[in-house]
Amino acid sequence: MLAAQQESASIAPGGLVAGPAAAATRARFDVALLRLPLLVLAGVLLLGSMLVPYWTITLHAPQYPKGLHIQAHVSEMTGDVFEVDGLNHYIGMMKLEDAAVLERAISQPAIIIIAVLAVLSFWLPRPWRAVARVPMIVYPVVFFLDLFAWLYYAGNSLDPHAPLSSSIKPFTPHIVGIGTIGQFSTEAAFTIGFYLSVAAALVALAVTVWDWRRSRAT
Amino acid sequence: MDEKAKVSSRFDRRTVFKSGAAAAVVGAAGASLWRSGGVARADDDDIAKIAEARGLTPEDVRAALKTYVPSGTYDETLIFASGGHSGQVLVIGVPSMRLLKQIAVFTPEPWQGYGFSDETRAVLEASAFDDKPLTWGDTHHPALSETNGEYDGQFLFINDKAHARMAVIDLRDFETKQIVKNPHILSNHGGAFATPNTDYIIDGSQYATPFGWEYAPLSEYKEKYRGAMTLWKFDRETGRIDPALSFSIELPPYWQDLADAGKGPSDGWMFSNSFNTEMATGGILEGHPPVEAGASMHDMDYLSVINWRKAAEVAAAGKTEDIKGMPMIRMATAVEEGILFQVPEPKSPHGVDVTPTGEYIVVAGKLDPHVTVYSFQKIQDAIAAGNFEQDEFGVPILPFDACVETQVELGLGPLHTQFDDQGFAYTSLFLDSAIARWKVGGEGIDGGWEMVEKLPVHYNVGHLCVVGGDTMAPQGKHLIALNKWSIDRFTPVGPLFPQNLQLIDISSPDTLQLLFDMPLGVGEPHYAQAIPTSKLAPWTVYPEVGWDPATQALSPDAPQPGKEGVVRDGNKVAVNMTSIRSHFTPDWVNLQLGDEVTWRITNIERADDATHAFALPGQNVNLSIEPGETITVSFTADRPGVYPFYCTEFCSALHLEMMGYMLVSP
Numbered sequence: 001m002l003a004a005q006q007e008s009a010s011i012a013p014g015g016l017v018a019g020p021a022a023a024a025t026r027a028r029f030d031v032a033l034l035r036l037p038l039l040v041l042a043g044v045l046l047l048g049s050m051l052v053p054y055w056t057i058t059l060h061a062p063q064y065p066k067g068l069h070i071q072a073h074v075s076e077m078t079g080d081v082f083e084v085d086g087l088n089h090y091i092g093m094m095k096l097e098d099a100a101v102l103e104r105a106i107s108q109p110a111i112i113i114i115a116v117l118a119v120l121s122f123w124l125p126r127p128w129r130a131v132a133r134v135p136m137i138v139y140p141v142v143f144f145l146d147l148f149a150w151l152y153y154a155g156n157s158l159d160p161h162a163p164l165s166s167s168i169k170p171f172t173p174h175i176v177g178i179g180t181i182g183q184f185s186t187e188a189a190f191t192i193g194f195y196l197s198v199a200a201a202l203v204a205l206a207v208t209v210w211d212w213r214r215s216r217a218t
Numbered sequence: 219m220d221e222k223a224k225v226s227s228r229f230d231r232r233t234v235f236k237s238g239a240a241a242a243v244v245g246a247a248g249a250s251l252w253r254s255g256g257v258a259r260a261d262d263d264d265i266a267k268i269a270e271a272r273g274l275t276p277e278d279v280r281a282a283l284k285t286y287v288p289s290g291t292y293d294e295t296l297i298f299a300s301g302g303h304s305g306q307v308l309v310i311g312v313p314s315m316r317l318l319k320q321i322a323v324f325t326p327e328p329w330q331g332y333g334f335s336d337e338t339r340a341v342l343e344a345s346a347f348d349d350k351p352l353t354w355g356d357t358h359h360p361a362l363s364e365t366n367g368e369y370d371g372q373f374l375f376i377n378d379k380a381h382a383r384m385a386v387i388d389l390r391d392f393e394t395k396q397i398v399k400n401p402h403i404l405s406n407h408g409g410a411f412a413t414p415n416t417d418y419i420i421d422g423s424q425y426a427t428p429f430g431w432e433y434a435p436l437s438e439y440k441e442k443y444r445g446a447m448t449l450w451k452f453d454r455e456t457g458r459i460d461p462a463l464s465f466s467i468e469l470p471p472y473w474q475d476l477a478d479a480g481k482g483p484s485d486g487w488m489f490s491n492s493f494n495t496e497m498a499t500g501g502i503l504e505g506h507p508p509v510e511a512g513a514s515m516h517d518m519d520y521l522s523v524i525n526w527r528k529a530a531e532v533a534a535a536g537k538t539e540d541i542k543g544m545p546m547i548r549m550a551t552a553v554e555e556g557i558l559f560q561v562p563e564p565k566s567p568h569g570v571d572v573t574p575t576g577e578y579i580v581v582a583g584k585l586d587p588h589v590t591v592y593s594f595q596k597i598q599d600a601i602a603a604g605n606f607e608q609d610e611f612g613v614p615i616l617p618f619d620a621c622v623e624t625q626v627e628l629g630l631g632p633l634h635t636q637f638d639d640q641g642f643a644y645t646s647l648f649l650d651s652a653i654a655r656w657k658v659g660g661e662g663i664d665g666g667w668e669m670v671e672k673l674p675v676h677y678n679v680g681h682l683c684v685v686g687g688d689t690m691a692p693q694g695k696h697l698i699a700l701n702k703w704s705i706d707r708f709t710p711v712g713p714l715f716p717q718n719l720q721l722i723d724i725s726s727p728d729t730l731q732l733l734f735d736m737p738l739g740v741g742e743p744h745y746a747q748a749i750p751t752s753k754l755a756p757w758t759v760y761p762e763v764g765w766d767p768a769t770q771a772l773s774p775d776a777p778q779p780g781k782e783g784v785v786r787d788g789n790k791v792a793v794n795m796t797s798i799r800s801h802f803t804p805d806w807v808n809l810q811l812g813d814e815v816t817w818r819i820t821n822i823e824r825a826d827d828a829t830h831a832f833a834l835p836g837q838n839v840n841l842s843i844e845p846g847e848t849i850t851v852s853f854t855a856d857r858p859g860v861y862p863f864y865c866t867e868f869c870s871a872l873h874l875e876m877m878g879y880m881l882v883s884p
Binding site for chain 1: 798799800823824825871872875
């Protein structure tokens with residue numbers, strides 16, 4: 001493969017001419033011009049993440065051959081919520097709709113503010129630039145910790161009066177990977193929404209780091 | 219050579235056994251399994267040994283391979299068979315011949331809660347004989363709804379011969395929605411048959427009686443007794459027969475037998491065999507011959523040929539007489555309007571079946587070894603020629619020779635005919651206990667109107683059924699023979715024997731192969747219709763929580779979660795209950811003696827198969843509440859006491875705990 005690429009590069013018409021010319025253009029190009037498009041890209045990625053699920057859990061059991069699927073979006077749970085709630089009542093687990101009520105209520109305006117702040121940071125004076133991007137950079141970490149906290153809470157505050165309370169010990173559902181509860185095996189994973197938010201955070205972080213290095217250089 | 223091919227060739231080389239033929243069959247099967255990649259370890263030695271140990275012949279193994287439907291996979295075809303005097307409909311998978319369901323129709327059925335809820339009781343009570351409720355029926359002929367002469371998988375209709383009733387089953391939930399009692403006639407047989415777009419459901423009388431269930435002595439048979447052909451108007455939108463737009467046509471007091479709707483060129487017409495043109499009524503002790511002899515004396519009976527489309531116009535124009543609330547086109551009007559004709563047919567025939575192209579009408583002889591094939595075009599020409607003879611009731615009789623295309627000799631006791639997509643017809647031979655395969659003829663067909671092959675069946679075959687075998691597009695590779703007697707085919711289970719439904723492979727143009735015997739110990743199927751499962755799309759749960767299957771809509775009265783409770787208004791008490799694994803809400807219901815109770819339950823489950831049932835002792839109540847369904851039962855609390863109610867459907871691990879107390883205080 002490598003050899004073929006080299007070969008084709010060497011016989012490409014005009015290759016020898018175009019190479020140095022392109023290098024010259026790059027040298028003149030001010031990378032600083034990319035900061036605004038990158039911040040806008042990060043904002044779009046984060047806003048786009050609101051449209052798709054962040055996290056999914058699938059429950060497998062013999063009597064559910066198609067599995068039961070729950071998707072967590074920033075503002076709602078979708079999928080077999082009713083059925084999973086129905087099953088959870090046997091072990092005394094809270095209803096899904098009672099979890100993260102505040103977070104789901106404020107998530108959409110919060111995400112819009114985070115995205116707008118990150119873009120506005122372009123026009124802010126130096127010390128405030130980084131501050132305005134911090135929410136975007138830490139957002140996926142906060143989401144992760146919040147989800148973990150709710151999973152911990154749900155699994156460790158089971159209703160002692162539930163039908164199966166004596167046979168199920170408190171537990172923390174796995175946030176990723178495979179777990180077991182009763183006859184169910186669970187399979188949890190982060191999904192596209194979460195990864196979009198991580199991408200937004202990385203872009204914002206890259207711009208900030210680049211800003212920081214440039215400020216040290218001047 | 220890839221891995222599979224290598225194994226396959228090794229397999230073939232090793233296929234040399236003592237029981238050579240069986241091994242060859244098994245080997246071929248094994249090889250094809252390899253080719254399809256279905257099984258990783260097909261050990262030909264083992265398979266041959268199993269066949270040998272069980273004493274299976276190559277034919278047996280071949281049949282087993284053609285019918286076995288592996289665990290967890292579905293049948294390709296469903297048949298809807300009448301349940302005879304069980305009053306129900308049976309749903310059977312083909313080729314596995316597994317009984318999937320018994321649909322309650324004319325007879326209360328506790329598992330489905332049919333006849334126990336207010337809604338299903340209303341279906342049965344609407345078809346009462348005046349005010350006498352009927353709790354059984356004699357189902358004979360199921361008819362799937364059709365669009366352009368092909369099954370559309372939406373509805374199923376079935377008659378009750380004993381009381382001249384017609385039922386409508388909705389194939390979204392496989393439940394009976396409506397039963398109508400024919401106000402004119404008392405017994406039927408020529409139904410149900412659907413017209414090619416299910417505009418009408420045909421319902422022909424069997425035994426002649428005075429109209430409207432009135433009295434007249436047998437001595438006034440010719441004057442007062444009549445046959446009739448009822449056309450029930452079906453409204454696809456509401457999924458109901460509309461009696462207000464239905465009507466009957468008066469016929470002579472011959473006994474109408476089976477019927478069929480025309481299609482293609484013969485669309486708009488229908489055909490009904492009659493017998494007993496002798497008008498015998500028995501009278502054994504009075505010195506008359508029994509009906510079996512008295513009704514078999516004439517050499518010819520009549521095929522009734524009816525222009526139903528024109529009859530519908532005549533009925534719409536009001537040229538009718540009202541009998542018990544439904545219009546009747548009198549015989550004289552029918553003759554005058556050119557609606558009714560008769561064509562002679564060999565005596566006491568049974569089935570009349572229109573060929574898929576709609577060009578020919580096949581009448582099976584019963585007491586004559588032939589099927590008689592009539593040409594629709596020739597019948598039309600004879601009608602156009604005019605100058606008819608008439609029977610003693612003034613009904614025109616077309617000349618036999620002018621209408622007959624041909625006769626095909628098949629054997630003894632031909633009863634019913636179905637068709638396939640290879641140009642063959644299949645006729646059941648009751649006395650021969652056989653299925654005759656014969657070639658349909660017509661323009662441009664070589665060797666038509668000839669018997670091809672006869673296959674013995676066991677025993678006394680009545681109806682037979684090919685997938686789509688009575689439609690414009692038969693597509694079956696299977697035929698089911700519905701045998702009346704099983705004699706020695708099954709392990710004895712007492713003097714009442716199961717029926718025997720036999721599955722026959724008709725896919726080869728060269729030979730018919732008997733594949734499987736299905737014993738059926740729940741009712742006596744007459745006719746069945748077979749439809750590819752791909753044409754059916756039944757619900758697995760009701761579309762919304764609070765669904766009323768009686769209206770196929772969300773019920774405004776359905777109890778909903780969070781709104782459960784017991785509401786009292788004087789001595790009228792409404793119980794609004796929900797069910798979910800594993801509790802009823804509310805589970806305490808306090809009543810007072812004499813309370814009139816309306817008890818509604820919604821099953822708020824959304825999971826497939828999460829059905830709950832509701833048994834209330836002392837009130838003769840058992841309901842089936844499928845996911846999403848809402849159901850009502852009303853009763854009077856007429857005895858003080860404590861009544862534990864509970865879920866009768868094993869719904870969950872805590873099913874036994876799914877109960878509650880109804881307390882009736884003195």
